[in-house]
Amino acid sequence: DAGVTQSPTHLIKTRGQHVTLRCSPISGHKSVSWYQQVLGQGPQFIFQYYEKEERGRGNFPDRFSARQFPNYSSELNVNALLLGDSALYLCASSLAGGEINYGYTFGSGTRLTVV
């Protein structure tokens, strides 16, 4: 069984550009969460989707958006990139959202560098 897959693994963009990051959850998992991890910090929550609906949103500007597709894969979009958006973007999949601990499985991440 494939784990959580993210693409691309590395990306270099210039300020002001737009980027789309992709995530495929573990087969059978219906929830995807996105986190941003700046070097030396813990992951910061951006979005959670479950059954194609947004279940949670972190404290990020409207330049950040996401969606989940019928096959439960997900995209994270960031517009008008800033230097401060340079980070490792992690996707985590779980069976479901909510209070039951299904646990998170993280993908290897996309390393975004904005120059």
Next chain:
Amino acid sequence: GQNIDQPTEMTATEGAIVQINCTYQTSGFNGLFWYQQHAGEAPTFLSYNVLDGLEEKGRFSSFLSRSKGYSYLLLKELQMKDSASYLCAVRDKSGGSYIPTFGRGTSLIVHP
């Protein structure tokens, strides 16, 4: 939201025992996770505590005291490969979100 505090860095000797502490403040506690993250890699799940007490899993154990807002991760018989960042994450049920919030992580360096 949550306020999660853990030491920035710790060092220990191969074969020894190390305890990594995590304190938190939250209004609707619904579970605490520990993850291990090697440099440049994804976090991997280590443990989950929702009730008070000690959960043991091989060389790793995790303890929780909800009344004190306190947890620790205990690593025994340290190996060089245990050098990594250890992330404490707390899930809060207030607002119905149940989304874990991560601390900044503790960088553990194991030396011979």
